[in-house]
Amino acid sequence: MPKLGAEPIRRAALVKATIETVGEAGSLEVTVAQIARRAGMSSALAHHYFGSKEQIFLAAMRAILTLYGAEVRGALAAADPGPESRLRAIIAGSFSPGSFRREAISAWLNFYVLAQTNPEAMRLLRVYQRRLRSNLQHELRPLVGGRAEAVARGLGAMIDGVYIRAALAENAPDRCYALEIVNEYLNRELEVRS
Amino acid sequence: MPKLGAEPIRRAALVKATIETVGEAGSLEVTVAQIARRAGMSSALAHHYFGSKEQIFLAAMRAILTLYGAEVRGALAAADPGPESRLRAIIAGSFSPGSFRREAISAWLNFYVLAQTNPEAMRLLRVYQRRLRSNLQHELRPLVGGRAEAVARGLGAMIDGVYIRAALAENAPDRCYALEIVNEYLNRELEVRS
């Protein structure tokens, strides 16, 4: 029962299924057949559209990073003016419900591991790391001047750390709790007067 | 040419080889044969001593956590008296050269992933997470009182984050740089007077 124009739908379904499957399994050791079954098709079709398992993973990683980027941009667009508001928005965006969900977080962790071996995955990651750092620094400069770089670094590390903790937590990830930790750190940094 | 009393030597060699192999490959998708070859024996012998690949990984994880614990304890024993010194010692211990080395960091990251699926790995991790948190809190209480819990959380997340960053960095992990970020955070928290 072939419907025309299926390609984009199939690809999207496979990407979604990949994130879910990797998230649930908590591991990249999932089979193409598992992913394809969840996406409602045969493994042959998955190969037809993506060519290889590696490409399926990369597409899924791209989707995760795209979603993340969109959420940060969205939060920024909706933010009140002024550097501090925008800073808080970037942070809140980093823990948006879309990205900060069990499956997605677990997939994140696994894609970090993928980036250790796959140059293309690493490239993707770098793009987003750089974008985040530059966003943070840009808003921090008017607030903390020369310390902007150091604080941006600290915030980046903190966000990563909170993600990891969420991936390993037994209870469901708690947005508010995560935000509290990171915002608390920012409070301290902004308090400094000198 | 069997030498008697080989078991402990073989086991240690396998554990070491496992950490190296996983670290270099940047992935748990390494074969028992690879590990065994690196440890200078046949894969059959690895199975003979550990029973399964999973057990080999767990033994390696135990070794990593044991080393980490020893380094923190060592730093603490050598620390000047007083809560702040001890706090700094715990942090410095967390980035001791033994634990904070490319291979080991990469292995850490992979063991995090393992803990997502393996209950025993999770158990091990929890023991060490709890110990770290309780150590930090104990020293923080006299310094920041009621905020001890929150600050300990923040420090824990930060340390994890810095490890992840090191795992994904292109240059070799830099102890001083890592310490700077975490100590900087602690400075801010200790600065607060209220």
Added chain:
DNA sequence: GCAAGTTTATTGACTCGTCAATCAACAAAA
């Protein structure tokens, strides 16, 4: 001392399952 028997160390060869990737074939739309 030492032969016979036991325990420990060690491996090459094998089994058996799994899985990525391919392909031939079929179905429907254009």
Added chain:
DNA sequence: TTTTGTTGATTGACGAGTCAATAAACTTGC
């Protein structure tokens, strides 16, 4: 009839775990 979608069946490789066989070291009873 060409293009697009789709799959069941198959291939080929790889890898965990097993096993039988070998060899050296210890033990025991003499």
